[in-house]
Amino acid sequence: xxxxxxxxxxxxxxxxxxxxxxxxxxxxxxxxxxxxxxxxxxxxxxxxxxxxxxxxxxxxxxxxxxxxxxxxxxxxxxxxxxxxxxxxxxxxxxxxxxxxxxxxxxxxxxxxxxxxxxxxxxxxxxxxxxxxxxxxxxxxxxxxxxxxxxxxxxxxxxxxxxxxxxxxxxxxxxxxxxxxxxxxxxxxxxxxxxxxxxxxxxxxxxxxxxxxxxxxxxxxxxxxxxxxxxxxxxxxxxxxxxxxxxxxxxxxxxxxxxxxxxxxxxxxxxxxxxxxxxxxxxxxxxxxxxxxxxxxxxxxxxxxxxxxxxxxxxxxxxxxxxxxxxxxxxxxxxxxxxxxxxxxxxxxxxxxxxxxxxxxxxxxxxxxxxxxxxxxxxxxxxxxxxxxxxxxxxxxxxxxxxxxxxxxxxxxxxxxxxxxxxxxxxxxxxxxxxxxxxxxxxxxxxxxxxxxxxxxxxxxxxxxxxxxxxxxxxxxxxxxxxxxxxxxxxxxxxxxxxxxxxxxxxxxxxxxxxxxxxxxxxxxxxxxxxxxxxxxxxxxxxxxxxxxxxxxxxxxxxxxxxxxxxxxxxxxxxxxxxxxxxxxxxxxxxxxxxxxxxxxxxxxxxxxxxxxxxxxxxxxxxxxxxxxxxxxxxxxxxxxxxxxxxxxxxxxxxxxxxxxxxxxxxxxxxxxxxxxxxxxxxxxxx
Numbered sequence: 001x002x003x004x005x006x007x008x009x010x011x012x013x014x015x016x017x018x019x020x021x022x023x024x025x026x027x028x029x030x031x032x033x034x035x036x037x038x039x040x041x042x043x044x045x046x047x048x049x050x051x052x053x054x055x056x057x058x059x060x061x062x063x064x065x066x067x068x069x070x071x072x073x074x075x076x077x078x079x080x081x082x083x084x085x086x087x088x089x090x091x092x093x094x095x096x097x098x099x100x101x102x103x104x105x106x107x108x109x110x111x112x113x114x115x116x117x118x119x120x121x122x123x124x125x126x127x128x129x130x131x132x133x134x135x136x137x138x139x140x141x142x143x144x145x146x147x148x149x150x151x152x153x154x155x156x157x158x159x160x161x162x163x164x165x166x167x168x169x170x171x172x173x174x175x176x177x178x179x180x181x182x183x184x185x186x187x188x189x190x191x192x193x194x195x196x197x198x199x200x201x202x203x204x205x206x207x208x209x210x211x212x213x214x215x216x217x218x219x220x221x222x223x224x225x226x227x228x229x230x231x232x233x234x235x236x237x238x239x240x241x242x243x244x245x246x247x248x249x250x251x252x253x254x255x256x257x258x259x260x261x262x263x264x265x266x267x268x269x270x271x272x273x274x275x276x277x278x279x280x281x282x283x284x285x286x287x288x289x290x291x292x293x294x295x296x297x298x299x300x301x302x303x304x305x306x307x308x309x310x311x312x313x314x315x316x317x318x319x320x321x322x323x324x325x326x327x328x329x330x331x332x333x334x335x336x337x338x339x340x341x342x343x344x345x346x347x348x349x350x351x352x353x354x355x356x357x358x359x360x361x362x363x364x365x366x367x368x369x370x371x372x373x374x375x376x377x378x379x380x381x382x383x384x385x386x387x388x389x390x391x392x393x394x395x396x397x398x399x400x401x402x403x404x405x406x407x408x409x410x411x412x413x414x415x416x417x418x419x420x421x422x423x424x425x426x427x428x429x430x431x432x433x434x435x436x437x438x439x440x441x442x443x444x445x446x447x448x449x450x451x452x453x454x455x456x457x458x459x460x461x462x463x464x465x466x467x468x469x470x471x472x473x474x475x476x477x478x479x480x481x482x483x484x485x486x487x488x489x490x491x492x493x494x495x496x497x498x499x500x501x502x503x504x505x506x507x508x509x510x511x512x513x514x515x516x517x518x519x520x521x522x523x524x525x526x527x528x529x530x531x532x533x534x535x536x537x538x539x540x541x542x543x544x545x546x547x548x549x550x551x552x553x554x555x556x557x558x559x560x561x562x563x564x565x566x567x568x569x570x571x572x573x574x575x576x577x578x579x580x581x582x583x584x585x586x587x588x589x590x591x592x593x594x595x596x597x598x599x600x601x602x603x604x605x606x607x608x609x610x611x612x613x614x615x616x617x618x619x620x621x622x623x624x625x626x627x628x629x630x631x632x633x634x635x636x637x638x639x640x641x642x643x644x645x646x647x648x649x650x651x652x653x654x655x656x657x658x659x660x661x662x663x664x665x666x667x668x669x670x671x672x673x674x675x676x677x678x679x680x681x682x683x684x685x686x
Contacts, residue, residue: 034094034095034098036091036094036095037087037090037091038084038087038088038090038091041080041083041084041087042084042087042088044080044084045077045080045081045083045084047073048073048074048076048077048080049074049077049080049081051071051073051074051077052071052074090123093123093124093125094123096125096126096127097121097122097123097124097125097130100119100121100125100130100133101119101121101133103158104116104119104121104130104133104135104155104179105119105135107151107154107155107158108135108137108151108177110154111147111150111151111154112141112143112147112148112151113147114137114138114141114143115138116135116136116137117136117137117138118135118136119133119134119135119136120133120134120136121133128159128163128164129159129163129164129166129181130179130181131180131181132178132179132180132181133177133178133179134176134177134178134179135176135177135178135179136175136176137175137176137177138175139175140175141175143170143172148168148170149202151168151177152166152168155168155179159181163183163184164181164182164183164184165181165182165183165184165185166179166180166181167179167180167181167182190222192222192252192253193211193213193222193225195251195252195253196211196225196227196248196251196252196274197210197211199247199251200227205244205247205248206227206229206230206244207229207230207232208228208229208230209227209228209229210227210228210229211225211226211227212225212226212228213225213226214226214273214274214275215275217257221256221257223255223257223275223276224273224274224275224276225252225273225274225275226271226272226273226274227248227271227272227273227274228270228271229270229271229272230270231267231268231270235265235267236267238507238509239507239508239509241263241265242507242509242510243509244263244272245263248261248263248274249261249263249274252274255276257276258279259276259277259278259279260276260277260279260306261274261275261276261277262274262275262276262277262306277306277307278306278307278308279306280304280305280306280521280533280534280535281304281535282518282521282535283519283520283535283538284303284304284520284535284536284537284538285537285538285555285559286340286343286537286538286539286559286562286563287537288559288562288563289347289562289563297316297348298314298315298316298317298319298348298350298411299312299313299314299315299316300312300313300314300315300341300344300345300348301344301537302337302340302341302344302491302524302536302537303337303340303491303520303522303524303534303535303536303537304534304535304537305524305526305532305533305534305535306532306533309526309527309532310527311491311524311525311526311527311532311534312527313341313489314489315345315350315411315413315463317406317407317461318407319458319488320488321487321488321489321525321529322457322458322463322464322486322488323454323457323458323463323464323465323466323486323487323488323489324341324463324464324465324466324487324489324490324491325466325468325471325487325489325490325491325504326338326465326466326467326468326490326491326492326493327468327469327470327471327490327491327492327493327494327496327500327504328467328469328491328492328493328494328522329469329470329493329494330469331519332493332494332516332519332520332522333493333519333520333521333522333536334417334467334493335361335362335417336520336536336537336538336539336540337491337493337520337522337536337537338361338362338415338417338465338467339364339365339539339540339541339542340536340537340539341465342354342365342368342370342371342413342415342465343368343539343542343563343564344563345370345413345569346368346369346370346371346564346565346568346569347563347565349370349565349569349570350370350410350411350412350413350569351370351371351372351410351412351413351569351570351571352370352371352372352412352413352414352415353371353372353373353374353375353384353388353412353413353414353415353582354371354373354374354375354414354415354416354417355374355375355376355381355384355414355415355416355417355422356374356375356376356417356418357376357378357381357417357418357421357422357425358417358418358421359376361417361418361467362374362415362417363376363543364541364542364543364548365542365543366543366589368542369564369565369567369568369569370565370568370569370571372571372582373582373585373586373589374589375585378422378425378426378429379429379437379440379441380585381416381422381446382426382429382440382441382444382446383444383581384581384585385444385446385449385450385453386444386445386446386449386577387575387577387578387580387581388414388449388453388457388462388578389449389452389453390575390576390577390578391412391460391462391573391574391575391577391578392453392456392457392460392462393575394574394575394578395409395460395461395462395574395575396459396460398574399460406459406460406461409460409461410461410570410572411461411462411463412461412462412463413462413463413464413465414453414462414463414464414465415464415465415467416450416464416465416466416467417467418467418468418469419466419467419468420468420469420470420472423447426441426446426447429441430442432648433647433648434647434648437648454486454487455486458486464487466487470494470500471496471500471503471504488525488529489525490504490505490524490525490531491522491523491524491525491534491536492504492505492511492514492522492523492524493514493520493521493522493536494514494516495511495512495513495514495516496510496511496512497512498512505523505531507531510523510531511523511531514533518535520535520536520537520538521533521534521535521536522534522535522536524536538559539559539563540552540556540557540559540560542560542564615672615673615674615675616672616673616675617670617671617672617673618650618651618653618667618671618672618673619644619646619651619667619669621641621644621651621653621673622641622644623641623642623643623644624640624641625640625641625675626638626639626640626641626675626676627639627641627673627674627675627676628673628674628675628676629655629665629673638676639655639656640655640656641653641654641655641656642654642655642656642662648669649669650666650667650668650669650671651666651667651669651671652664652665652666652667653665653666653667
């Protein structure tokens with residue numbers, strides 16, 4: 001490849017290429033070489049100017065006429081010099097115009113693939129940027145948007161310096177490109193404003209997007225932007241808006257005030273607003289009742305969002321979100337959220353009943369004002385669901401007979417925490433070895449009753465609060481879809497999967513980016529029914545047992561005392577089934593607290609192996625085994641096992657006494673018995 005030669009290139013531009021060109025190319029007005037006139041006029045001006053000197057050098061006798069002609073020509077020297085200067089100026093303009101024509105023709109050919117039929121540029125067009133130009137295109141020439149953008153970029157990049165801004169338009173009806181220039185106005189926009197505008201150029205995010213400042217603080221720092229755009233079919237889609245929100249917030253970056261950005265859409269007004277919102281506190285103690293609004297209302301607040309917006313569960317009879325669903329893992333704040341809601345219900349005179357299969361989540365609420373009972377056993381929980389179903393039926397019957405409004409019925413909240421564990425326990429009990437247990441669970445049908453309650457309990461004044469670790473359609477029984485739709489108030493305290501987000505929020509993008517490092521941070525149903533980020537209030541354990549109460553700080557104790565209602569809510573039962581169940585459950589709970597005991601933990605290796613070598617679990621006994629038992633008088637007796645009956649509730653053995661009757665002894669699950677010693681000494685074995 002030949003080395004570049006600037007001088008040669010200049011003369012090629014000035015006089016044209018000396019190589020032969022095809023006829024078609026030479027006829028192209030764009031490809032014609034530049035032909036200056038200044039050299040010819042300058043030569044004539046030089047001859048006229050130096051004519052007297054030339055005449056002196058010629059012999060007068062032989063060139064008299066020529067000398068006379070030169071003298072006359074000299075008289076035109078000033079005019080020729082002036083004409084040469086004008087020609088030089090015109091040629092300079094013509095030269096730059098020629099270069100602009102050639103450059104524009106090349107840009108058109110390289111970016112669009114079309115050959116310009118003509119390029120019209122003013123004679124005095126300027127050196128840095130062409131003043132204006134019109135490029136004639138072939139009839140019907142098509143220029144795609146990407147090609148147009150490339151042509152505009154090529155024209156802008158050909159301008160030296162930043163004084164001029166080039167404008168390019170395509171007049172398709174006239175088959176031409178029009179190029180104009182204007183002085184570049186200094187960009188006084190902020191760096192964030194420029195970044196947003198540049199990111200939205202081209203319509204890849206929003207069509208025809210235009211960014212303007214919406215608000216600023218007292219120091220002139222921009223705090224909001226208005227983005228105008230042309231709506232399309234996707235503008236109203238929540239998924240589309242979510243993606244645009246993420247993009248705009250990321251582009252805007254962290255604000256100087258440390259506040260977070262929020263996007264408000266108004267497709268009907270062809271705009272959206274990107275504004276700041278106050279950051280959410282990382283820990284919000286449960287406010288005292290005098291700090292909340294309208295304690296007499298049926299709105300149960302439990303969390304605070306941005307700008308102090310409060311999330312609440314509307315349990316009133318006019319509520320279209322009658323039931324509440326809380327999704328969250330262990331340690332994510334689910335139990336605190338349930339405690340907050342139930343203490344708020346108690347403050348408003350609304351009683352509640354809880355089911356806690358884990359036995360450690362709601363046990364602190366047992367005995368709290370307004371608490372009917374906390375149920376732990378899965379069989380008793382199934383009986384409660386059926387009793388609650390009977391209560392719903394009785395309430396509806398009462399409304400029917402008394403001709404009253406359903407709003408006159410007292411509210412009742414039923415809480416089922418860890419519903420996944422409870423549902424799994426009911427499923428296992430359907431396969432229990434004991435036929436009586438299987439028949440009981442089948443008859444009670446707790447999952448079916450629960451699904452009916454979820455759909456029908458609203459009109460009876462019964463509100464359901466469901467706590468699960470993850471959303472699952474199978475947890476709602478056969479009518480899962482209808483049941484789940486009635487849980488209009490929702491709270492998710494974990495990063496949901498795509499399917500989980502779709503199930504909880506109806507949007508595969510919501511609730512997937514929660515900061516789980518902050519306990520209590522969640523997505524909740526806002527006052528307008530849309531999801532919003534919130535911080536769930538911290539409500540400590542209200543259990544006044546010394547082992548729990550003594551662990552609370554002074555601030556936590558103050559919270560518990562502040563939210564305790566002055567009077568316990570009244571508990572009104574409309575069905576015999578629910579009244580008898582609660583009375584029985586309270587008696588059983590009282591007896592368990594009075595007589596209940598658990599085995600103390602034993603350190604592994606703490607006891608010598610010889611001390612426990614003859615001890616085995618009761619369920620491991622086999623007929624014919626000799627064991628040591630203690631009779632009613634406290635004496636040790638060596639007996640032989642005749643039969644063994646093992647159930648989940650315990651193990652019953654039949655003892656062969658040697659007579660016609662046989663005694664039965666029942667052991668609790670996991671309880672051990674002592675085998676007869678090797679030497680037959682019962683006292684030693686004991």
